[in-house]
Amino acid sequence: MTRPSAADGSGSGGPRDVLAGGPAPVRRPRNRTRVRGGAPLPLLVPALLGLAFLVLPLLALLLRAPWSSMPELLTSAEVWQALRLSLVCATAATALSLVIGVPLAWLLARVEFPGRGLVRALVTLPLVLPPVVGGVALLMALGRNGVVGRWLDDWFGVTLPFTTAGVVVAEAFVAMPFLVIAVEGTLRAADPRYEEAAATLGASRFTAFRRVTLPLVAPGIAAGAVLAWARALGEFGATITFAGNFPGRTQTMPLSVYLALQSDPEAAIALSLVLLAVSVAVLAGLRDRWMTSA
Amino acid sequence: MRTRSSNRPVLLAAGVGAAALLVLSACSDSDDGSGSGSDAGKDGAGSASGELSGEITVFAAASLTESFEELGAQFERDHPGTKVTFSFGGSDALAASITGGAPADVFASASPTTMDLVTDAGAAAGTPETFVRNRLEIATLPGNPDGVASLKDLTDPGLKVVLCDEAVPCGSAAQKALDAGSLKLTPVSYEEDVKSALNKVVLKEADAAVVYKTDVQAAGGKVEGVDFPESADAINDYPITLLEDAPNTAAAEAFVELVRSAEGQKVLTGAGFLKP
Incomplete structure (x- = not known):
């Protein structure tokens, strides 16, 4: 998913381009996926069902939205508090993921070491782990009574649960694997000969990373960062488990959507629409990478 | 490969x-x-x-x-x-x-x-x-190391207290008890149900929680219960x-x-x- 160049590219279109009859040479790679004579029914019906399944709930959200009371709902102080907290925490979690995630991706992509496959699997684990389990694990590790958290409390007086920093930690735990996997994929696709050339010209490995590799994989890093940011923004399970729920401190948008659904469903819909709008904006930002290369 | x-x-x-x-x-x-x-x-x-x-x-x-x-x-x-x-x-x-x-x-x-x-x-x-x-009770860490003796003691800002969210019965009852005692309490978290509030104390992440007497009893020795008179107003x-x-x-x-x-x-x- 992180290598659109492989999907677009290099393969020669060949005779199928002639069949598709597209005269525009620029669009040639895309024409390869076109099926002549329409899709067969056994594929078309489930395909349309699948499309409806994914789109219908979002449409329902729009249909049931309390449009008349929307301005009032969206301008309330609580919504802005939750939205601001969400944006700040997701951005901080992404920044944290960049600082420690990009070097980790580089390590996985460029350095041969025993057990690399295992390390990669461990890095990917939070991707498939239920976030609530991640939250419990974080409590056990970084809670006030946790394996590491105990020392943080004793030595520095730092406790993470119930703090905004705790939200950032929970979100980074869940979101960083997206960044690492994306960046590692881009690094593997990038030609290592540029780095080797830099090395033969006397650059140290770190200089080569900084001056050659980073600019080379910048688009991959950007895409990974957006993915991680979006995942962090939507994070619920690990956050409520590890950081609790307090308005303005740890109550992010997804938490307030969940809690509002029980007391004030209209507010929950309004909040959901805000998150939907943010997601659409993220997708629009990634348009060039995914929607056109598909 | x-x-x-x-x-x-x-x-x-x-x-x-x-x-x-x-x-x-x-x-x-x-x-x-x-x-x-x-x-x-x-x-x-x-x-x-x-x-x-x-x-x-x-x-x-x-x-x-x-x-x-x-x-x-x-x-x-x-x-x-x-x-x-x-x-x-x-x-x-x-x-x-x-x-x-x-x-x-x-x-x-x-x-x-x-x-x-x-x-x-x-x-x-x-x-x-x-x-x-059901009646409310304060759940503290085993042995009550912070010496919590009343609902008022929970308002100490140095204490990490969790309450239930006000939408949940235990949360509205706790608010009623606080109102009865004219107390203002800022918790570290509003939990979604009484068991998650209790478990924050069981896990020692919070110092105290306002839960039901029955929850303190069910938790056995993992928490210590402290009765408070205001709970009579919030049964x-x-x-x-x-x-x-x-x-x-x-x-x-x-x-x-x-x-x-x-x-x-x-x-x-x-x-x-x-x-x-």
Whole structure:
């Protein structure tokens, strides 16, 4: 998913381009996926069902939205508090993921070491782990009574649960694997000969990373960062488990959507629409990478 | 190398497919079971023998977890062929799922307010009746290292206190108790149900929580309870009702009867609940 160049590219279109009859040479790679004579029914019906399944709930959200009371709902102080907290925490979690995630991706992509496959699997684990389990694990590790958290409390007086920093930690735990996997994929696709050339010209490995590799994989890093940011923004399970729920401190948008659904469903819909709008904006930002290369 | 990497997605897809099939078949199995079971249950109610069978789903306030599980096991022993499934949680969340159409037979909530959400939506069959009451208590760390002796002690800013969210009965009761004592308390977190509030103290992440007496008792030695006089002003009535769309009315009625029977009351008062 992180290598659109492989999907677009290099393969020669060949005779199928002639069949598709597209005269525009620029669009040639895309024409390869076109099926002549329409899709067969056994594929078309489930395909349309699948499309409806994914789109219908979002449409329902729009249909049931309390449009008349929307301005009032969206301008309330609580919504802005939750939205601001969400944006700040997701951005901080992404920044944290960049600082420690990009070097980790580089390590996985460029350095041969025993057990690399295992390390990669461990890095990917939070991707498939239920976030609530991640939250419990974080409590056990970084809670006030946790394996590491105990020392943080004793030595520095730092406790993470119930703090905004705790939200950032929970979100980074869940979101960083997206960044690492994306960046590692881009690094593997990038030609290592540029780095080797830099090395033969006397650059140290770190200089080569900084001056050659980073600019080379910048688009991959950007895409990974957006993915991680979006995942962090939507994070619920690990956050409520590890950081609790307090308005303005740890109550992010997804938490307030969940809690509002029980007391004030209209507010929950309004909040959901805000998150939907943010997601659409993220997708629009990634348009060039995914929607056109598909 | 190339073949390996191209095989992996296939294997993965096969694995996901197999897992999905398992889940689907498991779901349909249980659906069939409950469907035929509930039919049998209704038939049973009609026949003279009054034999109960099938599955019932009970939505109950988180604070009822231990006592209802015991009563559920007893019910299954008394009526072989029945199965009681519980969904425990914050009463407000449960009420929201019932009015949202969740299939359930019985609802036992921790406050009349949350029960009203269900009766107002016309989802309750008959009038809910109070079957127990519950009183608040402060749960502190074992040995009470912070020397908490009153509700006022919890307002110390150096103390990490968790409360239930005000939408949940234990949260509104705690607020009522605080109001009764003219106290203002800023917790570190508003939890979604009483058990998650309690567990923050069990895990030693919080120093204290305002929960029910029954939760402190259920937690055994993992927390220490501190009584406070303001709790007298915030005693919760627990109503129980049969639900309008109950798939298995006969067995559900029998379960409500068990809860309200002398036998059921013995289990509940044994867990620390007060008689209605």
